[in-house]
Amino acid sequence: MVLDCLSDPIRLAIVYQLAQQERVSSELCCGDFSGLAGKSNLAYHFAKLRECGLMLTRVAGTNRFMRLRREDLDTRFPGLLDAVINSASKDADRLQLLSECEVTAAG
Amino acid sequence: MVLDCLSDPIRLAIVYQLAQQERVSSELCCGDFSGLAGKSNLAYHFAKLRECGLMLTRVAGTNRFMRLRREDLDTRFPGLLDAVINSASKDADRLQLLSECEVTAAG
DNA sequence: CCTCATGTTCAACGTTTATTGAACTATTGT
């Protein structure tokens, strides 16, 4: 289920970053998450996120670009994604969701 | 985390029923969930739900009455609980969340 | 063609998690 998928901190971080990227309407590729885990571990989490319908992948050359399935999610689970992302952003500092992939100052 | 707690089907069912009970402003005791799992298994899930701040227990004699920590949750995670419960209610039939404890017709 | 970069798949490992039954505590009613 979707909640099970979002309950993992790495997957939550992935979804959170994809949600941030939505604003710029650009996509992220696997390598952009390399701060969160190793390659194979990320592939595992990506698969889970795809399975439960949270995101989709567009293949372009050797890159895979991903984005949230925002519309489908908002239809099936109204308000859920926003509530989760909202809550995650409040805990972002505490959970170090950002520290590895977005913040470059604290290192 | 809260999402991890809600990702278990039994715990989700418990939370869902507690949310239904909110409307009647009455509480439920452990035995009311006996359709979901055995006593000791329920106690395990109750502990988890208490740990992550989803519900609280009021001891009255040999009974434990429980309810959602609605206000705390809405403060910390605005909209999350409602979104989850809303989504759960749509899947209630499919997930058989109700069948054992509330519905008496479909059996 | 060869090599490098990007990701995925597979097998293995260790940890966490859910589930069960038995033993235990505490309260109510007789």
Next chain:
DNA sequence: ACAATAGTTCAATAAACGTTGAACATGAGG
């Protein structure tokens, strides 16, 4: 005091999960 009821705690087991590295596939570029 005794038995019955309502839950919790504990130890043990099985399944699920996340993590890792090695092998593999595929496209880009010299």
